[in-house]
Amino acid sequence: MPPLMERITDALSLVRNPRTGADVMAAEQVRDIATTVDGKVRFTLLLAPEDDATLVRDVRQAVEQLDGVSDVRVDVRDPAQREPTPARPAPAPNAMHHPTAPAPKAPGTGRALPVMEAASAPKAPPRVPDPVQYPNLGRIIAVSSGKGGVGKSTVAVNLAIALAKAGKRVGIMDADIYGPNLPLMLGVDAAPAVRDEKIIPLEAFGIKVISLGFLIEKEQPAIWRGPIVMKIITQFLRDVNWGQLDYFLVDMPPGTGDAQLSLVQATQVHGAVIVTTPQQVSVGDALRGVKMFERTAVPVLGVVENMSWFENPETGKPIAMFGSGGGERLAKECGLPLIGQIPLDPRIQEGGDTGRPIVDAEPDSKASKAIHLVAERVMQRLDERYP
Ligand SMILES: Nc1ncnc2c1ncn2[C@@H]1O[C@H](COP(=O)(O)OP(=O)(O)O)[C@@H](O)[C@H]1O
Ligand SMILES: [Mg+2]
Incomplete structure (x- = not known):
């Protein structure tokens, strides 16, 4: 040899x-x-x-x-x-x-x-581009949360699949550049092909998906800042061959950082969904997220409370595990509708770890039904706003 x-x-x-x-x-x-x-x-x-x-x-x-x-x-x-x-x-x-x-x-x-500019490139004065419309993406929905671990990605992925099951054309983009986990949750991880200078998104469960996780080195340090985050987001919106979609979901990183700002600067976001949990004692973080979307004229479609209760498999009785009322409190404080309550179900975590989301794996579960309801309400609220 x-x-x-x-x-x-x-x-x-x-x-x-x-x-x-x-x-x-x-x-x-x-x-x-x-x-x-x-x-x-x-x-x-x-x-x-x-x-x-x-x-x-x-x-x-x-x-x-x-x-x-x-x-x-x-x-x-x-x-x-x-x-x-x-x-x-x-x-x-x-x-x-x-x-x-x-x-x-x-x-x-x-x-x-992974992309373009080196972090140490000479600093050009930050230029804020005008938002670009991407009519092929349909309605753009940001799924956001105040902090990590509340199930934002879980909700985003299952909501996307629920919309697809309702006959819609759906794409999802992983903008959680610090912890892209859509590849794992959807069981897809491959280098997307490039054709005619466009990235071909991967497909799973009837939805198209792109994630930074497909492109980068696994153990890469999260050192992306403003301009590079903007570049990644713009590249995902513009240089991916999404085809014509009805709904385009964006799994945001937690909090209100560069990615939020970049997304709303890059394009018109039609609505945001805020995910929270019942035990959220202070609704402060989530509240800041809501305010940020409002400031940038992105309508918040509603609050989804995740891990709302644990259903006793023996008796079918709901058990409040983490205190209760967080979602309701947040919704009330912000004048927003509570558009869903998703139970804690071990099968959700399993589905996330094995790449088979619950809406597909256990379509008749309470959790799946709750997610379908969220999908309906999201579609309805968007139709009201953008007739
Ligand atoms: N309703 C739920 N029931 C059980 N486990 C859940 C539920 N929602 C999320 N999880 C699990 O909690 C963890 C964090 O969820 P994830 O969606 O990754 O959160 P985030 O994107 O907000 O950081 C994952 O392991 C996920 O499978
Ligand atoms: Mg996540």
Whole structure:
């Protein structure tokens, strides 16, 4: 068998940049290939702002499948960024480095950004773009929450599937850039194909889905800030071949950070759904979220209370587990309707972990019925607002 280094460069010369058509070796997009005796491979990929982020996955997979490769690490750099000094010399073919893991770099030094701008790119004055309409996406719905772990993604995914089961064309985008978990919840994880310079979304349970989780390195640090978040969101709205949709759901990160701002600056959001739990003692966080949407003229369609009660499987009697009334309190305080109460059901968690959401797996459960009701109310409220 030829030496590993040779096989790596051979494999990489089969990977083409969809934008230019050139292979990444010939175009010198790959630099500094280093290997260890135990099969760890590390190299730099120069990714220009115009390049597709899927290229990161492609080069990684090309090397990963080689015999004798135990681990692949791709450091993504913007070619416009100057070489770090002193530059690490590219090892000669056959060179074996010590099998020690490479020292972690400080955050923000150009490590593995999936998209475009390097974090340290020269600061241009922030330009706030005008919101762009995407009529092909239909009604855009942000699913939001004050804090993490309240079941925002669970509600978003099941709501999307419920809308699809009602005969609607539905897309969902994972804007939770700090913890994208739609791939796991929907049981899909693959590099999306790129055709005619558009990313083809993956499909599961009748909905189209795109997640940063499909594109990035798993152990990537969450160092994205304003402009890059904006870029990711715009890319997902504009450069994904969604086709014509009726509803487009956005799974937001918790709180009111860059992603919220970016989304409402990038496009017109037709409505927001706020997810909360009964035990939320203070409705403060969620309240801030509501206020933020209101300030940006996004109508809040309603509050969904998740994990509202636990249904005793023996008696069928509901047990309030976490105190009660959080959803109602929030709704009342904000003058919003409570559009759903979803019980705590272990099958929801199971479905989330195994990639089979409850609306599909247990369509007759109370939880599924509650989610279908939320879907109906969301559709109804949007129809009222946008006749
Ligand atoms: N109604 C529910 N019953 C049981 N488990 C739930 C319910 N809603 C969410 N979960 C579980 O709680 C965890 C957090 O939910 P998730 O949707 O990831 O929250 P968030 O997106 O708000 O961080 C997951 O493990 C999920 O499966
Ligand atoms: Mg989530």
